[in-house]
Amino acid sequence: MGNPNVLDEVFEKFVNEAKLFKDREVLRHDYLPDRLPHREEQIRILGQAVAPVLKASRCSNIFIYGKTGTGKTAVTKFVLSHLESKAKEYGAPVKFCYVNCRMTGSEYRVFASLSQNLGLTIPFTGLSVGEVFDRFRTGLDATRTLFIIILDEVDSLIKDRGDGILYELTRINEALHQSKVAIIGISNDLRLKEFLDPRVFSSLSEEELVFRPYDAGELRNILLERSKLAFLDGTLSEAALSICSALAAAEHGDARRALDLLRVAGEVAERQGASAITEEHVREAEKHIEHNKVIEALKNSTLHSKLVLLSVYHLGKASGSSATTGEIYDIYNELCGELGVSLLTQRRLGTLVNELDAMGLLNSKVVSMGRYGRTKKIRLEISRSQIQEVFGTDSRLGRMISYAPKFLAKTTRTAR
Ligand SMILES: Nc1ncnc2c1ncn2[C@@H]1O[C@H](COP(=O)(O)OP(=O)(O)O)[C@@H](O)[C@H]1O
Numbered sequence: 001m002g003n004p005n006v007l008d009e010v011f012e013k014f015v016n017e018a019k020l021f022k023d024r025e026v027l028r029h030d031y032l033p034d035r036l037p038h039r040e041e042q043i044r045i046l047g048q049a050v051a052p053v054l055k056a057s058r059c060s061n062i063f064i065y066g067k068t069g070t071g072k073t074a075v076t077k078f079v080l081s082h083l084e085s086k087a088k089e090y091g092a093p094v095k096f097c098y099v100n101c102r103m104t105g106s107e108y109r110v111f112a113s114l115s116q117n118l119g120l121t122i123p124f125t126g127l128s129v130g131e132v133f134d135r136f137r138t139g140l141d142a143t144r145t146l147f148i149i150i151l152d153e154v155d156s157l158i159k160d161r162g163d164g165i166l167y168e169l170t171r172i173n174e175a176l177h178q179s180k181v182a183i184i185g186i187s188n189d190l191r192l193k194e195f196l197d198p199r200v201f202s203s204l205s206e207e208e209l210v211f212r213p214y215d216a217g218e219l220r221n222i223l224l225e226r227s228k229l230a231f232l233d234g235t236l237s238e239a240a241l242s243i244c245s246a247l248a249a250a251e252h253g254d255a256r257r258a259l260d261l262l263r264v265a266g267e268v269a270e271r272q273g274a275s276a277i278t279e280e281h282v283r284e285a286e287k288h289i290e291h292n293k294v295i296e297a298l299k300n301s302t303l304h305s306k307l308v309l310l311s312v313y314h315l316g317k318a319s320g321s322s323a324t325t326g327e328i329y330d331i332y333n334e335l336c337g338e339l340g341v342s343l344l345t346q347r348r349l350g351t352l353v354n355e356l357d358a359m360g361l362l363n364s365k366v367v368s369m370g371r372y373g374r375t376k377k378i379r380l381e382i383s384r385s386q387i388q389e390v391f392g393t394d395s396r397l398g399r400m401i402s403y404a405p406k407f408l409a410k411t412t413r414t415a416r
């Protein structure tokens with residue numbers, strides 16, 4: 001039995017001494033501030049691009065690029081929420097739907113969430129992607145609206161699935177009579193163009209908007225504004241603010257990283273019972289964040305990348321050694337079946353393995369098998385406990401950690 005006095009002390013200390021944060025929530029990634037300094041230009045351009053819908057005509061498709069943390073999501077949501085209230089004011093028949101493709105995971109679910117946005121009911125599974133798309137199109141036409149579709153982090157969907165979904169969506173207007181669609185695509189990967197069919201690319205990027213990384217001075221202003229809401233007056237030192245900005249600028253001008261540093265530094269200072277956040281707290285925060293990077297990379301992987309990692313995880317558990325692409329594909333196939341998601345080709349899986357290798361999550365090397373030729377051997381580059389930690393709490397993939405692949409039960413792997 002623990003000593004209840006100890007806990008009492010912990011809680012009392014937290015309540016009485018935590019005098020740094022005014023509102024921790026404003027440092028969350030999805031908090032949308034009222035002002036977005038250093039993005040006035042992007043706000044204006046995006047505003048001009050979508051404005052035609054207020055006069056009931058379709059706006060251009062727009063493609064937005066920029067590295068993570070450059071404000072793409074914040075700016076887009078900001079512009080669209082203002083557009084929404086203007087549209088109400090003018091009685092313009094405008095609707096919009098924001099979908100984060102990485103979180104949504106599949107074409108089926110993207111179309112399902114677009115449909116739900118229009119009030120249509122789509123079963124969780126059971127229809128083909130084509131059927132969901134048809135229902136969406138028919139339902140949309142009946143609503144007589146200008147429908148703006150925001151596909152955020154669309155790069156993750158396209159790398160997993162190819163550009164079929166964009167192909168369908170960019171052609172949908174041909175089949176609509178009473179409604180019109182405009183697409184705002186957002187990509188963290190600046191090379192997305194290379195993954196797209198040229199026709200899809202050209203219709204999608206009727207307009208293009210690039211978000212450059214922030215420099216240290218810009219990050220400092222962003223942090224300063226946010227810190228006024230987040231912390232009590234006088235609790236954030238100048239030095240801490242500057243070092244947060246400088247570290248994030250050196251990374252790749254990532255405002256998200258800067259805000260993370262600030263939040264974690266605040267938490268470190270709070271735990272130490274400090275009365276202000278200093279440079280040392282930021283240094284400490286940087287170490288914490290560094291440690292969490294692998295975890296973050298895992299969490300942010302696409303569904304199929306996660307399934308590949310899980311497959312390697314299971315193969316490693318069975319044999320303790322590395323696996324071949326063929327073996328990974330067999331387990332992956334089984335996991336997809338269990339979860340009811342459709343398979344990628346073995347070739348695409350090979351591409352994912354290479355990407356995961358480049359990210360430092362997998363390690364693959366080509367080894368000679370003597371007279372059997374050469375083969376690629378793949379193993380986890382990260383610890384098994386990190387996989388368990390991240391996937392164990394994932395609502396969809398959680399049970400796949402303890403799942404025992406039938407493939408492993410019925411084959412003696414050395415015989416393959
Ligand atoms: N110009 C800005 N002013 C204030 N906050 C910003 C600005 N740009 C980004 N942010 C904040 O930084 C974080 C990351 O921005 P986000 O829009 O999610 O980046 P992206 O979508 O490009 O990855 C969010 O919390 C956002 O509110």
Ligand SMILES: [Mg+2]
Nearest residue numbers: 072073074152
């Ligand atoms: Mg974003």
